[in-house]
Amino acid sequence: MPAPIGTKLVTAKFGNEQARTVAGYEKAGGYQALRKALALRPEDVANEVKASNLRGRGGAGFATGVKWGFVPKDAKNVHIVVNCDESEPGTCKDRELVYWDPHLLIEGIVIAAHALKAVHNYIYIRGEMMREFLVLQQAVREAYERGYLGKDILGTRGFECHITVHRGAGAYICGEETALLNSLEGLRGQPRLKPPFPAIKGLFGNPTIVNNVETLMNVPFIIEKGGAWFNELGVGRSGGTRIVCVSGHVNKPGVFELPMGITFNQIINEVCGGVWKGRKAKAVIPGGVSMPPLDASELDVPCEFDALQTDERIKPVMVKPNQQFDLGGGRALRTMAGSGGIVVMDDQTDIPRALWRILKFFAHESCGQCTPCREGTGWLEKVSRRIADGGGKPRDIDLLAEIAHGIAGNTICALGDAAAWPTLGFLTKFRADFEAAVAAPGKKVAV
Numbered sequence: 001m002p003a004p005i006g007t008k009l010v011t012a013k014f015g016n017e018q019a020r021t022v023a024g025y026e027k028a029g030g031y032q033a034l035r036k037a038l039a040l041r042p043e044d045v046a047n048e049v050k051a052s053n054l055r056g057r058g059g060a061g062f063a064t065g066v067k068w069g070f071v072p073k074d075a076k077n078v079h080i081v082v083n084c085d086e087s088e089p090g091t092c093k094d095r096e097l098v099y100w101d102p103h104l105l106i107e108g109i110v111i112a113a114h115a116l117k118a119v120h121n122y123i124y125i126r127g128e129m130m131r132e133f134l135v136l137q138q139a140v141r142e143a144y145e146r147g148y149l150g151k152d153i154l155g156t157r158g159f160e161c162h163i164t165v166h167r168g169a170g171a172y173i174c175g176e177e178t179a180l181l182n183s184l185e186g187l188r189g190q191p192r193l194k195p196p197f198p199a200i201k202g203l204f205g206n207p208t209i210v211n212n213v214e215t216l217m218n219v220p221f222i223i224e225k226g227g228a229w230f231n232e233l234g235v236g237r238s239g240g241t242r243i244v245c246v247s248g249h250v251n252k253p254g255v256f257e258l259p260m261g262i263t264f265n266q267i268i269n270e271v272c273g274g275v276w277k278g279r280k281a282k283a284v285i286p287g288g289v290s291m292p293p294l295d296a297s298e299l300d301v302p303c304e305f306d307a308l309q310t311d312e313r314i315k316p317v318m319v320k321p322n323q324q325f326d327l328g329g330g331r332a333l334r335t336m337a338g339s340g341g342i343v344v345m346d347d348q349t350d351i352p353r354a355l356w357r358i359l360k361f362f363a364h365e366s367c368g369q370c371t372p373c374r375e376g377t378g379w380l381e382k383v384s385r386r387i388a389d390g391g392g393k394p395r396d397i398d399l400l401a402e403i404a405h406g407i408a409g410n411t412i413c414a415l416g417d418a419a420a421w422p423t424l425g426f427l428t429k430f431r432a433d434f435e436a437a438v439a440a441p442g443k444k445v446a447v
């Protein structure tokens, strides 16, 4: 049965200071799933994860069990790398998860390490998250002391698992998995060309699984209650619950664990107390600012991964008035669930200015490695600023779309798409706002 509102898995211990210690975690039933997993063969653990339909919570929504299956069977020196870089604007869940329940993450990593035969594993945490880094370090220390990490874990003969917590230096691009691996290796944090994918050739040239914090924190529940149980909590091909971080113009913003099938209107009105100041929603970013926005007529769609990509109530993103953005094979780009960062904008929002602010971020964070992104994001920022500032020309609207279309799909990593997609999405759904802005000169943009 799909999870009702109020079902809590990974956020169950939020607010419980005791559960953060290893003793408190054990008291709440912690590390029992690990004991169960160690009694299973590695392939049985992996099969349970596959059956659960757990999908990656870092942005792309890729099926976790399928990803684990890409590691070659006879692979030596496999690594698990946990992505705790969390820098997509609008997203602030991983820091809360790590702060309140660090042992749930460690338990998830050790179970995954058993499934993948991974000995040396890493948590890459954003440099600014000092509080969470200290919590994690303490939890890792306790896990070593209690025998959940180290050699011959829990009396097994030969099962060894280590975790190193590594702080990044606060670059958005280091959340991209291959830039993250470069950064871990001490190189400049710039994405690598794919293929080869990390599951084949990742950290130090070894097969590597990069997973998001929330993804791995679901694994103990899957082992404890079974993949089929977890799958049934969700909707369609998306198992479990989903964390969203709601910010912007709502009465009660926050981080919430919700059923996959909940709609954006329900999230705004039933979970977040409605749009502030009695206003109406104009635009909603569904999963971090990289994703094309929804307009007010599209908010009855569930926040589930497939719905956001395919539901025909969401208008396709247009490149030109009669040309849809083609994701390949004629598939229209609508939007994606991304990292769960929902940003609500009320009906008085200055949309061209909001787009400019998003593009300023991407122009600043581009690593500069490939020309379409390095030049294109800066160009998008300048033109959108001109429009928001009241100095835009009518031709600038199509110019933005042309630049965005030139970037999308033509770069080494998805940061280029992350700038292009919302540009095209805002232009598709709020063209009238841009037309009004180019017709009304003189407004100043705060920097």
Ligand SMILES: Cc1cc2nc3c(=O)[nH]c(=O)nc-3n(C[C@H](O)[C@H](O)[C@H](O)COP(=O)(O)O)c2cc1C
Binding pocket: 055, 056, 057, 058, 059, 060, 061, 062, 064, 083, 084, 085, 086, 087, 088, 172, 173, 174, 175, 176, 177, 178, 210, 211, 212, 213, 215, 216, 413, 414, 415, 418
């Ligand atoms: C520019 C960029 C930034 C990203 N930042 C993050 C991030 O901060 N955290 C994260 O988990 N994934 C991030 N991702 C996605 C990762 O590359 C990767 O797909 C993810 O960590 C895989 O984990 P999952 O399968 O559990 O979702 C980013 C991707 C891109 C292109």
Ligand code: SF4
Binding pocket: 173, 190, 191, 365, 366, 367, 368, 369, 370, 371, 373, 374, 411, 412, 413, 414, 415, 416
């Ligand atoms: S798309 Fe942008 S961020 Fe990604 S590799 Fe190219 S320049 Fe760097």
